Amino acid sequence: AQSVTQLDSQVPVFEEAPVELRCNYSSSVSVYLFWYVQYPNQGLQLLLKYLSGSTLVKGINGFEAEFNKSQTSFHLRKPSVHISDTAEYFCAAVRTGGGNKLTFGTGTQLKVEL
């Protein structure tokens, strides 16, 4: 079974600064990887996903993530954050060819300050 680890429970950052939210996965087989964002009192919204091909994936709202197979990581980055990016971010994985059940990380709260 796969597992997803988000080491940082909270990440404070000033507006217009760059940010990286870390995600590591553990799986003995190939996985698809996802990042979701959750704004207060809302459901989760898909930011981006990696299925295959280019390891650099671009998503909505200026976010991107890089798949690194050797380090089993899928870190999320944004070069310049905005106050409106304040939210909780979840990394998730599903085993390729093994059903449709996503495994989520515990989430990282991004707090953007002025």
Next chain:
Amino acid sequence: ETGVTQTPRHLVMGMTNKKSLKCEQHLGHNAMYWYKQSAKKPLELMFVYNFKEQTENNSVPSRFSPECPNSSHLFLHLHTLQPEDSALYLCASSQPGQGAGYTFGSGTRLTVV
């Protein structure tokens, strides 16, 4: 609007009440899910339905009873809940293949008093 609609958005119920949460999607998805999201805890998968058939029950107490009458609708029937059941309940849907990811509803904020 995400394509997955959950009602009600907020619900307060007593421990002896019976209520139901509703989830509806018209995205053509054939898989639907219930998740529980409590403060300071990871997302908990509760139930999975594929093509209207329940394929996973993640050791959920029997006071939670899911129902999936068709691929577009999913219900969660609640009875004799406990205060610790207070949480945000999220519904999601997807195509059965793994690559699409899930589409989530906005959730029902449940408070048990």
